[in-house]
Amino acid sequence: MDKNIDHSQRDHALLSASGASRWLKCPPSARLEDELPDTTSEFAREGTVAHEVCEILLRKHLGLIAKATATKSINKLKKDALFSDEMLDHANDYIDYITEKIKSDDAAVLVEEQLDFSQYVPEGFGTGDCIIIQDGILTVIDLKYGKGVSVSAEDNPQMKLYALGAVEMYSFIYEFDKVEMCIFQPRIGNISESVETVEDLIKWGEVTVIPTAVLAFEGAGEFIAGDHCRFCKLRNKCKHLADYCMETVREEFEDLDGNLDKSLLEPEDIAMIIGRMKIIQNWLKDVESYAINGILEGTLDVPGYKVVEGRSNRSYVDQDKVVDTLVANGYPESTLFEKKLLTITAMEKAIGKKEFNSLLADLIEKPKGKPTIVPLSDKRSPYTLENEFEDESNEL
Ligand code: SF4
Structure with missing residues (x-):
C-alpha cells in the first residue's frame, strides 16, 4: 500500500x-x-x-x-x-x-x-x-x-x-x-x-x-483523575482513579451523625454524584474485567472471589441443518421463518442513504427520547413534560 x-x-x-x-x-x-x-x-x-x-x-x-x-x-x-x-x-x-x-x-x-x-x-x-x-x-x-x-x-x-x-x-x-x-x-x-x-x-x-x-x-508531575481517565490504559488499576471515584461517597458522607437533616442528599450532593456517574460506572466495569482476566490468566488473586460461567442462552449449532431436519419431517418453511422488516439502520445500508431519504423520509418518525440528565452546557433544550401530559389527557 x-x-x-x-x-x-x-x-x-x-x-x-x-x-x-x-x-x-x-x-x-x-x-x-x-x-x-x-x-x-x-x-x-x-x-x-x-x-x-x-x-x-x-x-x-x-x-x-x-x-x-x-x-x-x-x-x-x-x-x-x-x-x-x-x-x-x-x-x-x-x-x-x-x-x-x-x-x-x-x-x-x-x-x-x-x-x-x-x-x-x-x-x-x-x-x-x-x-x-x-x-x-x-x-x-x-x-x-x-x-x-x-x-x-x-x-x-x-x-x-x-x-x-x-x-x-x-x-x-x-x-x-x-x-x-x-x-x-x-x-x-x-x-x-x-x-x-x-x-x-x-x-x-x-x-x-x-x-x-x-x-x-x-514521567513527572501530579496524578489527576477525571473524565480524561476514560481511555487511559491504567484505568483498571490506577489508585488515583479509584480514589477519585470512591471519594464521592467517602468524603462527603462520612460525617453523618444520625441527624435526619444530614441523612438526606442535598442538591449539591446529587450534582456531585451525577457529575461523576459515568466515570464511576465505567471504572466499576473496568475493575471487574481486570479482575476476571487476572483470575483467569492466573496473574491475580482476588481474596474471596472466583470466576464462574455466567448465564447463557440456547442457540442452534447449524441453522441449515435445523431447517433441513424440520423440512424432512414434514414442517413447511413458512412455519420455520418469520418475515420481518429490516431495522432502519439496516434498511439505510441495504438501499443506500440517498434512496432511503428520498423514498422513506415521510415514513420515519423519531419519538421523544427518554429524559436524560446532562450538564447545563449541553446544547439540547430542556426536556418538558407538556406533551406527555397532553397524550395522557387524550387517553382519559
Ligand atoms: S487512570 Fe490514573 S494514570 Fe490514567 S489518567 Fe487517570 S489518574 Fe492518570
Whole structure:
C-alpha cells in the first residue's frame, strides 16, 4: 500500500496529540501507559479502514491521484473484513463537507499532512486529515469514524496541537491570522467547529503545553483523575482513579451523625454524584474485567472471589441443518421463518442513504427520547413534560 495511505502506522509518539487531553491533565500517565503493551480494538481498525477509504476518494476528487489508482486501492480495501459500503457513503459526505469549506480558487488543500509540533511537545507529531489555507485562515479538519461519543472541536487539545503544527509549518509560506478546527464525525452526523486566533493558540502552546509536556516526557508531575481517565490504559488499576471515584461517597458522607437533616442528599450532593456517574460506572466495569482476566490468566488473586460461567442462552449449532431436519419431517418453511422488516439502520445500508431519504423520509418518525440528565452546557433544550401530559389527557 502507498505509504501515504497506511493509517495504521500513525500517531505513535509518547506524547501523542490524541492522548493530549489525558497527559495535559495527568502528566505521569504518559510514561506509565507507554510501559504497557499496545492494544487495538476492532473499532480502531475499522476506523483505520474508513480513513483510508476517505483519503483515497478525497485525493481522487482533488485530482491528486488518478481514477484508476483510486479504484485499485478501493478494490484492495474492499477485501478487508472490516470494510463496509457505508464507508463509501461517509467518504462522499466527507468530500462534500471539504468541498463546501473550500471557498477560494487559490485555496491550498493538503491531505494527510504530517504535522510537527515538537517545538511545544517533545517528539510531538501527528497527521492532519485535511488542511485548507485560504483568505487569512488555516482550517484543520479531523475525520472521526467513531460513533460512541460525540467529539467537540471546542478547546480540543488534539485539534489545537495539530493546529500548532500546521501554524509552524505553513506560516512562513502563507498569510493567516486565524485557525479553524473542525471535527467531522459522519456516523452520528456530528460536525463541530471552533475558531481561534493564531496569537491565542501560540499563547496556549507556550503557557500551558510546553511546561506540562516537559513534565509528562520526564514521567513527572501530579496524578489527576477525571473524565480524561476514560481511555487511559491504567484505568483498571490506577489508585488515583479509584480514589477519585470512591471519594464521592467517602468524603462527603462520612460525617453523618444520625441527624435526619444530614441523612438526606442535598442538591449539591446529587450534582456531585451525577457529575461523576459515568466515570464511576465505567471504572466499576473496568475493575471487574481486570479482575476476571487476572483470575483467569492466573496473574491475580482476588481474596474471596472466583470466576464462574455466567448465564447463557440456547442457540442452534447449524441453522441449515435445523431447517433441513424440520423440512424432512414434514414442517413447511413458512412455519420455520418469520418475515420481518429490516431495522432502519439496516434498511439505510441495504438501499443506500440517498434512496432511503428520498423514498422513506415521510415514513420515519423519531419519538421523544427518554429524559436524560446532562450538564447545563449541553446544547439540547430542556426536556418538558407538556406533551406527555397532553397524550395522557387524550387517553382519559
Ligand atoms: S487512570 Fe487517570 S489518574 Fe490514573 S494514570 Fe490514567 S489518567 Fe492518570
